Amino acid sequence: MKETGNISIHTENIFPIIKKFLYSDHEIFLRELVSNAVDASQKIKRLSSIGEFNGELGELKVKVSFDKDKKTITISDNGIGMTAEEIKKYINQIAFSGATEFVEKYKDQGDDKGIIGHFGLGFYSAFMVAKEVEIISKSYQEGSEAATWKCDGSTEYTIGSAKKKTRGTDIILHIAEDSEEFLEEFKLKSILEKYGKFLPIEIEFGDKVINNPNPIWTKSPSDLTDEDYLKFYEELYPFQEKPLFWIHLNVDYPFNLTGILYFPKVKNEMQLQREKISLYSRQVFITDEVKDIVPEFLMLLHGVIDSPDIPLNVSRSFLQADSNVKKINSYITKKVADKLAELFKSDRPAFEEKFANIGLFIKYGMISDEKFLEKAKDFCLVQDTNNKYFTLDEYSEEVQAAQTDKDGNKVYLYTTDVEQQDAFIQSAQNKGYSIIKLDTLIDSHFINTMESKLEKTQWKRVDADAVDKLIDTGITLEAILSDAQKESVKKVFEETMNDKQKVVAVEAMSPDELPAIVTQNEFMRRMSDMSKTGGGG
Numbered sequence: 365m366k367e368t369g370n371i372s373i374h375t376e377n378i379f380p381i382i383k384k385f386l387y388s389d390h391e392i393f394l395r396e397l398v399s400n401a402v403d404a405s406q407k408i409k410r411l412s413s414i415g416e417f418n419g420e421l422g423e424l425k426v427k428v429s430f431d432k433d434k435k436t437i438t439i440s441d442n443g444i445g446m447t448a449e450e451i452k453k454y455i456n457q458i459a460f461s462g463a464t465e466f467v468e469k470y471k472d473q474g475d476d477k478g479i480i481g482h483f484g485l486g487f488y489s490a491f492m493v494a495k496e497v498e499i500i501s502k503s504y505q506e507g508s509e510a511a512t513w514k515c516d517g518s519t520e521y522t523i524g525s526a527k528k529k530t531r532g533t534d535i536i537l538h539i540a541e542d543s544e545e546f547l548e549e550f551k552l553k554s555i556l557e558k559y560g561k562f563l564p565i566e567i568e569f570g571d572k573v574i575n576n577p578n579p580i581w582t583k584s585p586s587d588l589t590d591e592d593y594l595k596f597y598e599e600l601y602p603f604q605e606k607p608l609f610w611i612h613l614n615v616d617y618p619f620n621l622t623g624i625l626y627f628p629k630v631k632n633e634m635q636l637q638r639e640k641i642s643l644y645s646r647q648v649f650i651t652d653e654v655k656d657i658v659p660e661f662l663m664l665l666h667g668v669i670d671s672p673d674i675p676l677n678v679s680r681s682f683l684q685a686d687s688n689v690k691k692i693n694s695y696i697t698k699k700v701a702d703k704l705a706e707l708f709k710s711d712r713p714a715f716e717e718k719f720a721n722i723g724l725f726i727k728y729g730m731i732s733d734e735k736f737l738e739k740a741k742d743f744c745l746v747q748d749t750n751n752k753y754f755t756l757d758e759y760s761e762e763v764q765a766a767q768t769d770k771d772g773n774k775v776y777l778y779t780t781d782v783e784q785q786d787a788f789i790q791s792a793q794n795k796g797y798s799i800i801k802l803d804t805l806i807d808s809h810f811i812n813t814m815e816s817k818l819e820k821t822q823w824k825r826v827d828a829d830a831v832d833k834l835i836d837t838g839i840t841l842e843a844i845l846s847d848a849q850k851e852s853v854k855k856v857f858e859e860t861m862n863d864k865q866k867v868v869a870v871e872a873m874s875p876d877e878l879p880a881i882v883t884q885n886e887f888m889r890r891m892s893d894m895s896k897t898g899g900g901g
């Protein structure tokens with residue numbers, strides 16, 4: 365037997381579910397209603413631009429106000445408005461999105477980027493805080509009669525005509541007892557600023573505009589100056605030190621994504637701040653918990669990411685499971701790597717100048733993300749003690765001749781402190797060796813990663829051993845001291861030093877070298893370096 369049919373929904377049952385569980389955070393009601401008002405304004409603008417509406421557009425604005433005595437919050441717009449028929453169609457049908465319908469209808473005419481709504485559920489979030497919701501609306505269509513709709517959150521509503529003279533919609537929320545916290549100016553203002561700071565239509569609260577409708581991430585990079593980027597950074601994070609570098613993401617394939625990622629200036633690990641990237645969808649703030657959208661190592665960056673492909677109306681757990689979100693993650697990694705590669709290729713001197721600041725992030729990415737490492741290998745730089753920069757390939761060439769040991773391994777010598785290790789650096793340089801500076805926070809982790817990635821290379825700290833032992837070329841030199849002499853000198857050092865982790869080596873291979881050095885073997889040293897800087901991967 366086979367039968368097909370329609371699944372029916374009992375609204376009495378689904379209402380409480382929508383009200384309670386759709387949004388974990390009640391303050392979201394304001395984001396949803398203001399988004400709808402912005403959509404209504406964008407729609408009338410759009411209709412005007414394609415000649416479907418020939419009346420006066422006026423100054424498009426969304427106004428939010430509240431009345432503590434009447435216990436109401438009102439969201440007003442002078443957008444497209446609704447007739448009684450449209451209210452029935454768009455509001456009474458849950459999960460029927462008028463926004464999606466509009467985008468579909470006009471998709472071949474002009475740009476649809478501005479419309480926020482999508483699921484046809486947002487309006488009902490009003491019932492999370494209101495015991496009654498009233499709509500008073502007048503459509504833009506000539507001769508249309510204003511309409512009013514009222515509902516107390518049950519499945520019954522009333523609809524009738526209204527006196528409203530001007531185009532647009534007022535949504536009046538009669539706030540429930542348990543939500544009166546929202547009838548505070550400070551509370552409303554902070555919610556509006558959180559979600560609406562960059563909405564594309566002016567949002568007015570208490571006669572003040574609370575948003576910047578044209579944030580720079582929506583503009584083309586070619587129209588922006590460094591000044592613009594720095595100013596925007598200040599707008600996002602007042603009182604923070606200026607960033608030295610940023611990446612403007614601006615792509616429309618395979619999905620739409622724009623944003624600006626700033627590389628903050630950091631001097632030590634304590635200053636690394638995660639969760640400084642905010643996620644937007646069509647200029648509506650969604651979250652700054654970007655853990656699943658932005659690759660782990662890029663969480664150290666600051667800025668904004670905006671993608672209409674990130675679902676707006678959903679909970680955090682949904683976000684984690686969303687396949688678009690996963691794609692976006694790896695895409696951002698790729699895009700950031702490509703941008704860095706591009707900058708390196710097009711202006712190497714500028715890249716070198718910035719490397720001191722961005723190197724930390726690049727290395728962190730190489731340690732923690734295999735795909736990033738593959739790309740970053742080509743533009744990650746090392747700097748020698750003469751302050752010359754090399755790519756890893758260039759450096760390999762550079763040391764090939766002088767620093768290959770008898771087993772064919774290239775030995776990379778590095779210093780973690782040019783002042784403290786100066787004597788060792790000098791004697792290595794006298795031998796014609798090159799030494800690179802690896803003195804940032806995560807370099808010990810970086811070295812470990814690179815050692816496992818680059819074949820036939822060894823990394824040795826320049827003071828790990830006597831210069832002749834650092835690179836075993838297989839050629840033995842005549843020793844100046846006898847073994848017995850060495851032993852007795854060594855004893856003197858060991859007794860005065862009294863530190864079991866350090867190793868004394870008495871060498872004096874030739875008269876112009878250090879007679880004795882105190883070292884700590886590479887393994888012990890790296891262990892203690894790593895415990896100092898903490899986990900980096």
Ligand code: ADP
Pocket residue numbers: 396400401404441443444445446454455460461462463464480481482483484485486487488533
């Ligand atoms: P969505 O925004 O995802 O489409 P909503 O539940 O938020 O769904 O809203 C449903 C529909 O109601 C909207 O698509 C729109 O057609 C209509 N609507 C809601 N608010 C307004 C408003 N302020 N002005 C005009 N139409 C509105």
Ligand code: MG
Pocket residue numbers: 396399400480481482484485486487
């Ligand atoms: Mg909506």
